[in-house]
Amino acid sequence: MNEWLDPLLLARWQFGLTTVYHFLFVPITIGLATTVAIFQTVWTKSGNVAWLQLTRFFGTIFLINFAMGVVTGIVQEFQFGMNWSEYSRFVGDVFGAPLALEGLLAFFLEATFIGLWIFGWNRLPKGLHLATIWATAVGSVLSAYFIIAANAFMQNPVAFQMNQERGRAELVDIWELLANPVALAAFPHTIAAAFMVSSGLVIAAAAWHLKRGQHLYAMRRALKFGLWGMIVSGIATTFFGDQLTLAMVAAQPMKMAAAEATYVTVCGADASFSLFTLGTPDGKTELFSIRVPYLLSLLSTHSFDGCVEGLNDLQHEYEALFGPGDYMPVIWVTYWAFRWMIGLGVLHIVIAVVGLWVTRKGRHPKQKWVWGVAIWSFPLSLAAMIVGWIFTEMGRQPWIVFSLLKTEAAVSPNVSGLDVLISLVAFTLIYGILAVVEVRLVVRAIKKGPPEIAPPDPETGRVETHSTVY
Amino acid sequence: MDLAQLWFWIVAFLFVGYFVLDGFDFGVGMSLPFLGKDDVDKRVLINTIGPVWDLNETWVIVAGASLFAAFPEWYATLFSGFYLALLVILLALIARGVSFEYRHQRPDDQRWKRSFDWMIVIGSAVPALLWGVAFANIVQGVPLDEGHNYIGTFFELLNPYALLGGLTTLLLFFTHGVVFVSLKTEGEIRERARRLAVRSGILTIVVAASFLVWTGLAFGDLWFWILAVVAALALIGSWLANFRGAEGVSFTLGAITIGTAVFALFAALFPAVMPASNDPANSLTIENASSSPYTLEVMSWTALIFLPLVLAYQGWTYWTFRKRVSRSHIEGTEPAEPAPASGT
Numbered sequence: 001m002n003e004w005l006d007p008l009l010l011a012r013w014q015f016g017l018t019t020v021y022h023f024l025f026v027p028i029t030i031g032l033a034t035t036v037a038i039f040q041t042v043w044t045k046s047g048n049v050a051w052l053q054l055t056r057f058f059g060t061i062f063l064i065n066f067a068m069g070v071v072t073g074i075v076q077e078f079q080f081g082m083n084w085s086e087y088s089r090f091v092g093d094v095f096g097a098p099l100a101l102e103g104l105l106a107f108f109l110e111a112t113f114i115g116l117w118i119f120g121w122n123r124l125p126k127g128l129h130l131a132t133i134w135a136t137a138v139g140s141v142l143s144a145y146f147i148i149a150a151n152a153f154m155q156n157p158v159a160f161q162m163n164q165e166r167g168r169a170e171l172v173d174i175w176e177l178l179a180n181p182v183a184l185a186a187f188p189h190t191i192a193a194a195f196m197v198s199s200g201l202v203i204a205a206a207a208w209h210l211k212r213g214q215h216l217y218a219m220r221r222a223l224k225f226g227l228w229g230m231i232v233s234g235i236a237t238t239f240f241g242d243q244l245t246l247a248m249v250a251a252q253p254m255k256m257a258a259a260e261a262t263y264v265t266v267c268g269a270d271a272s273f274s275l276f277t278l279g280t281p282d283g284k285t286e287l288f289s290i291r292v293p294y295l296l297s298l299l300s301t302h303s304f305d306g307c308v309e310g311l312n313d314l315q316h317e318y319e320a321l322f323g324p325g326d327y328m329p330v331i332w333v334t335y336w337a338f339r340w341m342i343g344l345g346v347l348h349i350v351i352a353v354v355g356l357w358v359t360r361k362g363r364h365p366k367q368k369w370v371w372g373v374a375i376w377s378f379p380l381s382l383a384a385m386i387v388g389w390i391f392t393e394m395g396r397q398p399w400i401v402f403s404l405l406k407t408e409a410a411v412s413p414n415v416s417g418l419d420v421l422i423s424l425v426a427f428t429l430i431y432g433i434l435a436v437v438e439v440r441l442v443v444r445a446i447k448k449g450p451p452e453i454a455p456p457d458p459e460t461g462r463v464e465t466h467s468t469v470y
Numbered sequence: 471m472d473l474a475q476l477w478f479w480i481v482a483f484l485f486v487g488y489f490v491l492d493g494f495d496f497g498v499g500m501s502l503p504f505l506g507k508d509d510v511d512k513r514v515l516i517n518t519i520g521p522v523w524d525l526n527e528t529w530v531i532v533a534g535a536s537l538f539a540a541f542p543e544w545y546a547t548l549f550s551g552f553y554l555a556l557l558v559i560l561l562a563l564i565a566r567g568v569s570f571e572y573r574h575q576r577p578d579d580q581r582w583k584r585s586f587d588w589m590i591v592i593g594s595a596v597p598a599l600l601w602g603v604a605f606a607n608i609v610q611g612v613p614l615d616e617g618h619n620y621i622g623t624f625f626e627l628l629n630p631y632a633l634l635g636g637l638t639t640l641l642l643f644f645t646h647g648v649v650f651v652s653l654k655t656e657g658e659i660r661e662r663a664r665r666l667a668v669r670s671g672i673l674t675i676v677v678a679a680s681f682l683v684w685t686g687l688a689f690g691d692l693w694f695w696i697l698a699v700v701a702a703l704a705l706i707g708s709w710l711a712n713f714r715g716a717e718g719v720s721f722t723l724g725a726i727t728i729g730t731a732v733f734a735l736f737a738a739l740f741p742a743v744m745p746a747s748n749d750p751a752n753s754l755t756i757e758n759a760s761s762s763p764y765t766l767e768v769m770s771w772t773a774l775i776f777l778p779l780v781l782a783y784q785g786w787t788y789w790t791f792r793k794r795v796s797r798s799h800i801e802g803t804e805p806a807e808p809a810p811a812s813g814t
Contacts, residue, residue, distance in 0.1 A: 064572070064575070066571075074527075074564075077531060077534050078556055080538065082556060082557075085546035093539075093542060093765050096538035097765055099538055103532035104532060104772055104773065104777065105772070107528050108780045109780075111527070112780075114524060115523075115525055116521065116790065120521075170761075170764070171768070412550040412553075414550055414619040415550050422557070423557045426557060430565070434568060469517065470520045
């Protein structure tokens with residue numbers, strides 16, 4: 001019984017569950033806020049009601065997700081103190097600052113202007129109303145920056161000094177903290193990936209209607225927008241992912257070694273990248289593998305003759321530095337998460353290119369499966385984002401702050417396993433129920449299609465809308 | 471006053487902002503069964519806070535993050551110590567937050583709407599009660615070990631003094647919200663809200679007065695008493711104004727009541743932030759709980775620049791949605807004419 005009530009294990013499960021769940025809504029809302037803002041801008045400029053229909057249609061889906069993002073976000077902030085109080089005491093001086101900056105600079109902006117956008121359709125002048133959705137979009141992107149800067153400190157601690165007397169890390173330079181190389185690469189990578197997710201959603205929703213031959217005028221435009229959005233953001237994600245790999249190799253060589261499951265240090269042609277490997281579950285024995293020579297060296301060092309340190313060498317190195325212990329993350333998780341992330345990312349760029357080809361010059365594929373693939377591009381792009389996040393966070397183990405504080409030392413000492421179990425069960429239940437409700441609502445909103453909108457009043461330029469929303 | 475003390479008062483200000491703002495939308499949420507005779511009424515009630523509940527709730531996130539950054543020890547002790555209470559608050563806020571957005575997604579399904587109505591009611595009442603319980607416990611002090619970790623149980627938090635504190639915030643927020651309804655609506659529902667606020671106001675005055683007197687006798691200093699007297703006068707003034715139909719004055723005085731009462735609690739707490747009831751040596755104070763001077767300086771610049779900006783655009787939001795909501799806005803399918811400008 002008692003091993004089931006280990007507060008550390010349960011708190012880690014809770015963090016994993018609540019973070020992954022919250023992170024489903026983060027990329028959707030970041031990407032969709034900007035997408036909706038672009039649609040509304042095009043409508044404002046062109047006056048073409050199709051873009052207003054798309055604004056309203058994707059706006060509804062955005063709001064369903066936004067509500068979930070907000071309420072699951074509060075849990076994230078609270079659980080640092082609830083489950084990880086030793087962590088909070090140790091890094092609060094450094095880690096708290098970007099969180100507070102996020103609240104003051106980004107979150108207030110987002111939460112205020114989303115209310116103005118939802119309820120402001122006929123209260124605000126057209127241009128000002130358009131500005132409110134852009135303010136929301138800017139707020140969501142800024143918010144991501146501060147969170148990623150905070151997370152980057154956990155991956156690559158910078159801009160601090162140790163205060164031995166207080167037993168904690170203290171901030172010495174806020175600009176250095178915000179310009180953490182890992183944050184500078186992880187931020188554009190994550191934002192671009194969020195646009196892949198929102199593009200996937202736009203493609204999927206458009207494909208659902210096009211497959212049935214309805215709302216063609218608006219949905220063809222949406223599809224084209226989504227496909228181009230997927231290609232551009234896909235290329236950006238790849239480029240910044242490559243930059244992030246370099247920053248990661250410099251800051252956390254163990255994570256890269258774990259991503260490739262390479263146990264011995266390899267150089268040049270030997271530093272090959274395995275596309276697929278069969279091995280024993282602990283990852284120590286390889287049965288079968290498809291490998292691309294030089295690729296790992298290229299990814300890690302941007303040269304053909306670079307070396308990539310192996311897990312065993314790093315393990316010895318860390319034992320000498322930090323004392324005895326196991327410094328490897330769970331290899332099979334990092335290995336496969338890394339592959340799925342890259343594989344799904346590349347797949348999406350391919351799908352988008354093919355999609356543009358088969359629908360060129362207004363062509364309309366008759367085969368149902370073509371549209372089926374397009375519809376799947378949304379959940380799969382979301383999956384790519386999730387495994388990427390799992391890779392980043394699980395690859396950091398056993399550290400909560402790399403090289404400074406181990407996860408096992410960060411947990412709240414006064415919170416019992418039973419308390420954590422109660423909250424884990426409660427969150428699992430409520431998140432599970434909400435997941436069903438949310439998916440049904442999104443599917444329902446997509447099936448319902450864009451609203452019919454009468455052309456705007458020629459004198460006022462206003463469009464028929466109600467002053468109450470709920 | 472050093473930076474750490476300044477931040478003590480900024481944190482107090484952020485919680486004041488949270489309780490004044492989310493306080494009235496908790497109240498509106500709790501008033502659904504009392505004021506919402508039918509679905510249209512309920513939609514009127516929900517739409518009075520529709521544009522602002524989200525930004526109101528954000529204040530707790532900013533207050534929490536500021537606590538984390540300025541007083542990491544306080545944040546760690548408080549959040550791990552009040553674990554189950556905060557869990558319940560979180561679950562309530564989750565249920566409530568999604569309900570506003572999801573309730574109207576299936577307009578024809580009455581069972582669907584009723585479920586979300588109850589989630590709004592419970593999701594509003596539970597935090598309104600538990601925030602008061604939490605703050606009363608902070609002022610009263612809790613058992614802490616040398617590492618500043620809470621060593622009591624969940625049920626020790628439910629002591630008579632703290633429960634009275636919880637009842638006080640519950641009633642204060644309820645009346646504050648009902649006054650807000652009378653300020654933001656028209657016709658019969660406005661009149662109903664006014665009458666309900668008169669009745670609930672009396673109960674609120676009695677309970678809040680007992681809580682403030684208890685707090686003052688046990689923990690109060692001069693500043694506490696000054697603030698508490700202002701809070702008490704504002705509360706009585708708010709009730710009188712409502713009685714005479716001056717809703718705007720009543721609502722403003724209600725906000726002043728909550729604001730000064732929360733500041734009074736912080737004054738009673740000062741200079742401790744988390745007194746240890748078992749051994750004063752284990753108490754967390756402004757001094758031993760705060761961040762380094764550099765972090766506080768960074769935070770001070772940020773707050774100095776951005777808080778006024780935030781207050782400005784949030785004030786503008788309230789100005790934009792200053793008009794009353796009436797049944798005709800809900801029932802009618804006519805395009806939204808500007809609502810009759812019947813004062814705010």
